[in-house]
Amino acid sequence: MSFSPGRRRFLLTGALVGGGLLVGYGLFKPRDLLGDPDVFPVGEGEVALNAWLKIGGDGVVTVAVPRAEMGQGVYTSLPMLVAEELDVAWSAIRVEQAPIDSVYGNIVVMINSAPFDPNDKSWLPSTARWTFARVGRMLAVQITGGSTSVRDAWLPMRTAGAAARDMLVRAAAARLEVHPNDLDTEEGVVTHAATGRSLTYGALAIEAARLDPVPDVALKPGPDFRLLGKPVPRTDVPAKVVGGAEFGIDFTTDDLLVAAVKTSPVFGGSLVKVDAHKTESMPGLVEIVELEDAVAVVADNYWHAQQALDALEIEFAPGPHAAVSSSSMLEAFEQALDDGDFFTYESKGDAVEQLTGKDAIVAEYRVPLLAHACMEPMNCSVRITGDRADIWQGNQAPDLLRMIAARRLDLPAEDVHIHTPLLGGGFGRRGEPDVMLRAISIAQRLPGISVKLVYSREEDIQHDTYRPPALSRFRARLDDDGRILAWHNQIASPSVGQAVLGRAFPNLPLGGPDRTNAEGAAFLSYATPHRLVEHTAVESHVPIGFWRSVGNSFNAFFTECFMDELAAAAGADPIDFRLSHLENHPRETRVLKLLRDSAGWSEALGAGHARGVALHESFGSIVGQIAEVSLDKGQIRVHRVVCVIDCGRVVNPDIVIAQMESGIVFGLTAALYGEVRVEGGRIMQWNFPDYRMLSLKEMPRIETHVIESGAEPGGVGEPGTPPIAPAVANAVSILTDKRINSLPIRVAAAT
Amino acid sequence: MTVNGDAVTLEVDPDMPLLWVLRDVLGLTGTKFGCGVAACGACTVHVGGRAVRTCKLPVAVVAGKSITTIEGLARKRLHPIQQAWITEQVPQCGYCQSGMIMAAAALLNEKPSPSDEDIDRTMTNICRCGTYQRVRRAIHRATTMANQQDQ
Numbered sequence: 001m002s003f004s005p006g007r008r009r010f011l012l013t014g015a016l017v018g019g020g021l022l023v024g025y026g027l028f029k030p031r032d033l034l035g036d037p038d039v040f041p042v043g044e045g046e047v048a049l050n051a052w053l054k055i056g057g058d059g060v061v062t063v064a065v066p067r068a069e070m071g072q073g074v075y076t077s078l079p080m081l082v083a084e085e086l087d088v089a090w091s092a093i094r095v096e097q098a099p100i101d102s103v104y105g106n107i108v109v110m111i112n113s114a115p116f117d118p119n120d121k122s123w124l125p126s127t128a129r130w131t132f133a134r135v136g137r138m139l140a141v142q143i144t145g146g147s148t149s150v151r152d153a154w155l156p157m158r159t160a161g162a163a164a165r166d167m168l169v170r171a172a173a174a175r176l177e178v179h180p181n182d183l184d185t186e187e188g189v190v191t192h193a194a195t196g197r198s199l200t201y202g203a204l205a206i207e208a209a210r211l212d213p214v215p216d217v218a219l220k221p222g223p224d225f226r227l228l229g230k231p232v233p234r235t236d237v238p239a240k241v242v243g244g245a246e247f248g249i250d251f252t253t254d255d256l257l258v259a260a261v262k263t264s265p266v267f268g269g270s271l272v273k274v275d276a277h278k279t280e281s282m283p284g285l286v287e288i289v290e291l292e293d294a295v296a297v298v299a300d301n302y303w304h305a306q307q308a309l310d311a312l313e314i315e316f317a318p319g320p321h322a323a324v325s326s327s328s329m330l331e332a333f334e335q336a337l338d339d340g341d342f343f344t345y346e347s348k349g350d351a352v353e354q355l356t357g358k359d360a361i362v363a364e365y366r367v368p369l370l371a372h373a374c375m376e377p378m379n380c381s382v383r384i385t386g387d388r389a390d391i392w393q394g395n396q397a398p399d400l401l402r403m404i405a406a407r408r409l410d411l412p413a414e415d416v417h418i419h420t421p422l423l424g425g426g427f428g429r430r431g432e433p434d435v436m437l438r439a440i441s442i443a444q445r446l447p448g449i450s451v452k453l454v455y456s457r458e459e460d461i462q463h464d465t466y467r468p469p470a471l472s473r474f475r476a477r478l479d480d481d482g483r484i485l486a487w488h489n490q491i492a493s494p495s496v497g498q499a500v501l502g503r504a505f506p507n508l509p510l511g512g513p514d515r516t517n518a519e520g521a522a523f524l525s526y527a528t529p530h531r532l533v534e535h536t537a538v539e540s541h542v543p544i545g546f547w548r549s550v551g552n553s554f555n556a557f558f559t560e561c562f563m564d565e566l567a568a569a570a571g572a573d574p575i576d577f578r579l580s581h582l583e584n585h586p587r588e589t590r591v592l593k594l595l596r597d598s599a600g601w602s603e604a605l606g607a608g609h610a611r612g613v614a615l616h617e618s619f620g621s622i623v624g625q626i627a628e629v630s631l632d633k634g635q636i637r638v639h640r641v642v643c644v645i646d647c648g649r650v651v652n653p654d655i656v657i658a659q660m661e662s663g664i665v666f667g668l669t670a671a672l673y674g675e676v677r678v679e680g681g682r683i684m685q686w687n688f689p690d691y692r693m694l695s696l697k698e699m700p701r702i703e704t705h706v707i708e709s710g711a712e713p714g715g716v717g718e719p720g721t722p723p724i725a726p727a728v729a730n731a732v733s734i735l736t737d738k739r740i741n742s743l744p745i746r747v748a749a750a751t
Numbered sequence: 752m753t754v755n756g757d758a759v760t761l762e763v764d765p766d767m768p769l770l771w772v773l774r775d776v777l778g779l780t781g782t783k784f785g786c787g788v789a790a791c792g793a794c795t796v797h798v799g800g801r802a803v804r805t806c807k808l809p810v811a812v813v814a815g816k817s818i819t820t821i822e823g824l825a826r827k828r829l830h831p832i833q834q835a836w837i838t839e840q841v842p843q844c845g846y847c848q849s850g851m852i853m854a855a856a857a858l859l860n861e862k863p864s865p866s867d868e869d870i871d872r873t874m875t876n877i878c879r880c881g882t883y884q885r886v887r888r889a890i891h892r893a894t895t896m897a898n899q900q901d902q
Contacts, residue, residue, distance in 0.1 A: 071843030071880045240845030241833040243781020243821030247846060250780035301775035303767050375785055375846040375879045424846030425879050457786040654840055662843055665881025688790040697871035699883040
């Protein structure tokens with residue numbers, strides 16, 4: 001292993017992690033937050049008071065939710081923000097997917113993609129944030145991702161509720177001929193206490209809609225919250241227990257045809273020829289569509305389409321990448337680290353000088369490719385009629401998909417209609433345009449007909465946008481008191497953010513720094529006088545993309561395993577060692593201490609059991625986890641996970657807990673089993689039997705503690721995932737007396 | 752065959768899996784396609800009261816049998832499993848939950864008070880959102896609720 005000081009081409013200033021919420025919306029006038037009521041379509045008897053809510057004569061309040069519901073609970077947490085300020089009963093709330101409009105753009109996700117410290121007020125970061133926010137509004141990036149939904153909606157959706165309540169109160173005051181200050185609101189009713197008269201929101205809505213909104217209306221102070229902070233039941237659950245929830249794959253019309261597809265197994269390959277003679281008498285077959293790198297069969301139902309596809313004799317040319325394998329990819333990473341062509345993501349003091357010629361503690365870690373394997377296989381329905389296209393797809397970025405579809409179809413964006421049903425899992429996969437573009441190519445052969453493309457599970461796993469593999473090297477030195485003096489971390493991986501951007505905007509010049517590479521590796525909270533964090537981007541012919549927690553999914557494993565190695569070198573307890581480096585970080589300290597106490601860290605364990613700890617901040621939240629693990633003939637068993645999260649203001653504690661459970665299972669599946677291998681330029685895994693998922697009987701008992709710190713809201717969809725792999729690996733390392741340095745964790749049966 | 756209490760007569764390819772007959776022919780989309788190799792359980796329905804994965808099951812095999820899908824599990828009121836699922840707020844994305852609920856309901860048919868070991872052995876459906884802890888809790892809760900209803 002060599003450590004090159006590298007050519008530092010770019011030096012980023014400030015932290016890569018953090019909120020940005022207040023900075024973001026501080027740029028907008030309150031009126032901009034409310035939007036035009038005309039953008040939210042109304043039904044019979046309904047009236048919209050702003051872009052975020054409409055009220056029916058029966059008092060039912062329908063909230064426009066601008067993010068996709070993929071299990072993370074936005075159909076509940078976001079309407080709660082409106083309902084709190086509006087003063088309506090939770091049972092009166094309904095949810096609708098918001099249309100595409102700039103008022104619904106996700107500002108926080110844009111600001112957070114700028115590689116600057118949110119607390120840095122100097123001109124360059126400030127200008128960049130302003131630009132990102134304005135561009136975000138102009139493009140209306142309605143992205144569901146980056147664990148930003150609550151953070152982004154926190155101000156505008158509460159403001160929308162409060163402004164609507166104010167309009168209803170003023171309408172009631174006019175009707176009752178009293179002063180608005182003498183009126184109270186509760187559960188959708190305006191009451192004049194002095195005379196006992198009252199009016200329902202339903203009866204006032206039309207008059208209220210004629211009034212001008214007061215956009216800088218006061219918001220409730222925290223102690224007045226009735227709903228926020230309570231485990232309000234999810235709005236999407238009743239339909240999901242009776243089979244009534246509609247996912248993209250459930251889309252149907254009277255004329256619907258269904259397509260199955262087989263893509264060149266080797267990425268970058270092309271279709272040579274198709275022999276269809278065996279399909280001639282097959283039932284239901286409508287069309288065989290030959291594409292540049294794939295064949296699709298369109299039939300009257302999925303079964304007929306898949307049967308005919310299987311009966312085709314297809315020849316693909318593998319293209320230029322047929323020699324690539326997992327091991328050749330790893331070799332390229334090692335070479336890239338040796339070559340030392342880095343971007344610097346953090347530089348403090350002089351780590352290189354401090355480590356040169358000294359005995360350093362060194363380590364190397366790596367992780368493999370991972371697929372998303374959403375339970376709902378990828379699918380997309382398309383109907384192209386004359387100069388209009390309709391697209392039905394569970395998606396995480398409707399406006400980006402619309403832009404890309406319009407470009408492909410050479411239509412104005414307003415003639416492309418994106419319909420967003422529920423998502424059967426997203427995890428970053430469903431922001432990608434590849435499946436939609438495939439469906440468009442097929443539907444273009446059948447104008448006027450609705451065509452639903454459904455991927456088989458094999459196609460879903462073999463044609464994903466994968467979590468990239470990554471390789472990380474560390475070198476560090478402790479001072480005489482056993483504290484970290486110098487820390488040098490070099491990472492090699494393909495650049496996720498740039499890969500995603502490149503697919504959405506093929507003409508964009510790429511190659512600069514990409515915060516996803518070093519998120520979770522740079523600007524850690526641990527005090528270190530000399531620190532250097534560098535990354536080198538490696539080309540990958542395997543498409544890579546956002547996967548729950550993105551760069552944090554590997555960097556937390558690297559850094560938190562290395563922290564345990566340093567603790568061991570210092571002869572310190574892993575938690576004490578971390579605490580001693582967190583003196584100026586009260587939130588992290590509180591998380592770690594509560595974690596230590598609730599897990600019984602110092603209590604004796606049964607023979608053959610061990611505990612491991614990890615702490616990680618991501619997406620504005622701090623999460624600590626302790627895993628209790630045993631080992632039996634090489635089989636790792638995780639018995640119990642204690643999880644503590646400080647996500648600032650809590651909107652719905654039960655959803656926070658559910659997301660911790662969810663994130664832990666996602667990360668634990670990857671830690672114990674997750675590996676997608678490449679041979680001959682193609683993915684070798686094909687379905688759940690060889691891309692194993694954690695099952696119920698392997699499920700550890702998870703105990704989650706949520707700290708209400710009062711800080712601005714943090715994310716919850718992703719932050720539960722990063723710490724579990726290092727927590728388990730650190731425990732297994734104790735049991736095997738050998739450091740675990742790669743995922744998935746493999747232990748020889750002899751131990 | 753009978754589907755959710757209604758007699759259904761079909762002329763389809765006898766090899767067509769029951770899953771696709773339910774979804775694409777009968778329009779009962781509550782039963783889900785997850786893997787196509789009977790590995791994940793998203794396609795679970797009841798055939799004669801027992802949990803069966805349908806993505807590889809030729810429809811001819813169930814000719815004349817009584818089939819219950821997630822749409823037919825509630826009779827007048829929600830099945831105790833469905834009620835427990837709401838109380839415990841089990842679903843996240845919800846895609847696997849139809850199959851999960853049908854597997855759990857069949858377990859209760861077989862064992863009204865299942866142990867944790869029974870649940871481990873029977874509930875082999877895959878959930879990518881990680882709802883397993885709540886699935887276990889909801890099954891135990893449904894057991895209690897069903898016992899209370901019997902009394």
